[in-house]
Amino acid sequence: MGVNIIFDFLSSAQKNVSFLDDFAEKLPSVRTWQVIVVFICSVIVIQAIAIVFKLFKMKKTSEMAFKPFATPSLDIFKSPILGHLGLLSVNKDEIMQMAGDITHEFKYALPLWLGPFQAALICHHPSTVQPILATTEPKDDFSYGMLKPWLGDGLLISSGNKWSRNRKLLTPGFHFDILRPYVKVFNECAITMTDKWSTMCDTGPLEMFQHISLMTLDSLLKCIFSQESHCQTDSDVNPYIKAVYTLTDLIMERINFPPYYSDTVYSLTYEGVKWRKALNDVHNHSRRVIKERKSALKDEVERGTVNKRKYIDFLDILLAAKDEDGNGLTDKEIQDEVDTFMFEGHDTTASGISWCFYNLARHPKYQQMCRDEVDQLLDKKENDELDWDDYAKLPFLTMCIKESLRLHPTVPFVGRRNNKPLTFPELGITIPAGQFLGISVIGLHHNVHLWEEPLVYNPYRFTTENTKVRQNYSFLPFSAGPRNCIGQNFAMNEMKTAIALVLRKFILSVEDDYPVRRMYNVVLRAEEGLHIVVKPREVKIQN
Numbered sequence: 001m002g003v004n005i006i007f008d009f010l011s012s013a014q015k016n017v018s019f020l021d022d023f024a025e026k027l028p029s030v031r032t033w034q035v036i037v038v039f040i041c042s043v044i045v046i047q048a049i050a051i052v053f054k055l056f057k058m059k060k061t062s063e064m065a066f067k068p069f070a071t072p073s074l075d076i077f078k079s080p081i082l083g084h085l086g087l088l089s090v091n092k093d094e095i096m097q098m099a100g101d102i103t104h105e106f107k108y109a110l111p112l113w114l115g116p117f118q119a120a121l122i123c124h125h126p127s128t129v130q131p132i133l134a135t136t137e138p139k140d141d142f143s144y145g146m147l148k149p150w151l152g153d154g155l156l157i158s159s160g161n162k163w164s165r166n167r168k169l170l171t172p173g174f175h176f177d178i179l180r181p182y183v184k185v186f187n188e189c190a191i192t193m194t195d196k197w198s199t200m201c202d203t204g205p206l207e208m209f210q211h212i213s214l215m216t217l218d219s220l221l222k223c224i225f226s227q228e229s230h231c232q233t234d235s236d237v238n239p240y241i242k243a244v245y246t247l248t249d250l251i252m253e254r255i256n257f258p259p260y261y262s263d264t265v266y267s268l269t270y271e272g273v274k275w276r277k278a279l280n281d282v283h284n285h286s287r288r289v290i291k292e293r294k295s296a297l298k299d300e301v302e303r304g305t306v307n308k309r310k311y312i313d314f315l316d317i318l319l320a321a322k323d324e325d326g327n328g329l330t331d332k333e334i335q336d337e338v339d340t341f342m343f344e345g346h347d348t349t350a351s352g353i354s355w356c357f358y359n360l361a362r363h364p365k366y367q368q369m370c371r372d373e374v375d376q377l378l379d380k381k382e383n384d385e386l387d388w389d390d391y392a393k394l395p396f397l398t399m400c401i402k403e404s405l406r407l408h409p410t411v412p413f414v415g416r417r418n419n420k421p422l423t424f425p426e427l428g429i430t431i432p433a434g435q436f437l438g439i440s441v442i443g444l445h446h447n448v449h450l451w452e453e454p455l456v457y458n459p460y461r462f463t464t465e466n467t468k469v470r471q472n473y474s475f476l477p478f479s480a481g482p483r484n485c486i487g488q489n490f491a492m493n494e495m496k497t498a499i500a501l502v503l504r505k506f507i508l509s510v511e512d513d514y515p516v517r518r519m520y521n522v523v524l525r526a527e528e529g530l531h532i533v534v535k536p537r538e539v540k541i542q543n
């Protein structure tokens with residue numbers, strides 16, 4: 001019908017409008033139009049059939065690939081349209097609970113259906129996790145694909161030659177000699193936060209994520225971007241951090257709702273509009289940081305003060321980086337790495353510190369043991385600050401941090417897609433290429449076959465003796481293998497500094513039966529935040 005109207009219009013235009021005669025003569029005849037329209041419609045139909053065929057093929061391959069890990073007891077909750085997504089969206093805290101509970105029945109792994117066609121093999125045992133992490137197989141395009149408009153082709157998401165070139169270029173930025181001077185910054189930033197807390201503790205419990213994200217952003221900007229942001233003292237609501245929260249929440253909503261998997265559909269929705277606005281905010285922030293750094297560097301070159309700086313920062317490395325062929329990074333590549341490190345470097349550490357405070361607040365005995373250790377170290381000093389060598393002198397505090405990262409892993413999930421067939425040697429199973437392989441870090445850390453009473457906070461799991469006898473790859477807060485966390489030493493040092501300095505000045509507690517609901521997100525959060533009572537110590541600190 002619509003096609004006929006076009007034909008009628010074209011023929012009447014050709015017949016009646018004299019000033020278009022020349023033009024009309026050049027137009028294809030009605031028959032030619034019919035052929036064109038039929039051709040276009042056929043292409044669309046063939047494409048649609050090809051997509052449906054591909055989706056069903058994907059479904060069939062995953063069904064075959066994951067057959068050895070069949071889950072009949074779980075499939076009673078599976079819906080033909082949503083797959084197991086109904087379980088994921090029911091309740092965020094319950095899915096965290098489920099990640100550990102299912103290991104009773106499924107020791108190594110289990111397939112979960114994300115909608116009608118896409119399945120992921122969720123692995124939570126060293127026998128399945130180790131072979132995946134030993135490879136440099138790319139990140140899965142499903143979940144990380146949603147991060148791509150934000151983090152671009154930065155280190156977290158890129159793969160192949162690009163990833164290996166950039167990993168090689170950036171690794172020196174995390175060498176001990178570079179990290180050493182950062183200790184001063186970690187101390188300064190922690191002290192800014194504790195000074196602020198001293199004026200606020202009478203106002204009731206403090207929400208940890210809010211304060212600690214500002215502190216970790218402050219130190220990250222100072223250490224790796226040489227930027228004095230004053231973000232801790234300027235305002236409690238930082239537009240960059242707000243935008244990061246919006247983006248990560250939107251990604252989780254999107255994963256839970258298959259119609260939003262299409263970029264085109266998503267871009268037309270209200271959430272798509274919110275996504276673009278938040279994306280703009282984070283990109284503007286990183287663009288500003290790069291611009292200011294470039295201009296400061298130009299000034300330093302003009303004044304001849306480049307070599308007088310306390311340390312080289314990550315942006316210096318990015319701006320000066322050259323591969324073996326003498327090629328530097330393009331502006332887009334620099335922007336992608338800045339966005340990646342800005343996010344990975346502050347939000348993860350903020351979550352790690354916040355959950356550690358929560359665990360110590362719930363276990364006053366361990367909290368006091370950490371404090372005693374810190375006091376022993378700092379009582380002897382002129383200033384109340386940690387030095388590089390002190391990190392090795394806080395063994396119990398380190399055990400408490402590790403146990404917190406086990407119980408509340410900051411990055412609860414990591415995903416890969418194998419380009420080549422992948423074998424789990426201990427199980428004698430080979431997975432064909434092209435599958436979505438998920439590593440449930442929380443499932444691994446709560447796996448009943450690896451950890452006794454996994455939901456109990458017990459730092460003694462991390463004594464040297466207990467660590468020695470534990471199966472490798474049971475504890476992976478920073479992942480492992482070639483794509484492990486490049487910033488793990490940076491993160492551990494910052495966590496130790498912040499926790500030590502807070503315990504030195506305050507007693508942490510939580511109200512009785514304080515209900516915390518964990519929130520499964522790109523980074524582990526709590527639904528209503530983590531509210532901790534922070535009281536100044538009554539005993540006067542020496543010096």
Ligand code: HEM
Nearest residue numbers: 155156344345348349352410411478479483485486487491
């Ligand atoms: C407690 C703090 C942190 C935790 C728990 C953590 C955890 C992780 C994990 C699990 C991965 C692997 C992700 C994946 O395979 O998808 C990762 C990768 C990464 N992390 Fe961290 N991270 C932390 C802090 C940091 C910091 C402070 C930085 C930078 C300053 C950083 C930068 C990165 C980067 C760039 C990658 C990608 C590495 C690659 O693929 O080559 N992280 N992190």
